[in-house]
Amino acid sequence: MRLQTFGGRAAALIGQSVQVATSVDTIVGTLMWSDDTFIRVATNGVGGYGNERMVTILTSSVAYIRTTT
């Protein structure tokens, strides 16, 4: 059941500002999607120039998600 999985629980945070931490990097932005396969984060543009990018992260590689609002 999705509610009992990490990806399913993270879906409750969709729309919130988050930090998604993996062993390699931490992605900061707005959580757009989460399921048991992928987590998608809309990152802010670099230096305030826009260029918003959608980052897709393998859910199994995520160590934790922190809400920042």
Place this chain on the structure above:
Amino acid sequence: MAAPINLDEIVRTLQNSIGQSPLKQLLGGLGSNGNNKEIQELVTRLFPNVPPAAPSNPTDPAASSLSLNGNIIDTILEILGFLVPHSPFAPMARRYIGTQVLFTTTAGTVEGELIEVGNWFAVLTEASGSRVVVNFNNTLAFQPETPEVGTI
């Protein structure tokens, strides 16, 4: 604090909702795949007067309704956390809900008050007020800040 779940009452409700006969067949089916032995033992303890039935005939027209009932029961048991595989951290962490804990993950440590534990995640509130959802798949260690009584 929420009242503890009365499993006996839930199973009794299930029995009333699906009828005695399908439940007997269900008891016969449980354990057939080798993964539900604990469930079978649990239900057998709860219903000592309900003998296990022979495996159902796949050509039986009642099989589809049995399967439906089984799915309903599976879903309820799933909600209760019986059938879904879970991280070994999950039952350990559940004992410390409401206390300060520390998780060591592949991306560093996370510390705060443990407020929720799922089969594959835990939710903490950090001192700063931030909410953190920890993935047990990438958790290396769990450390409650209050040691258990009797532990060294």
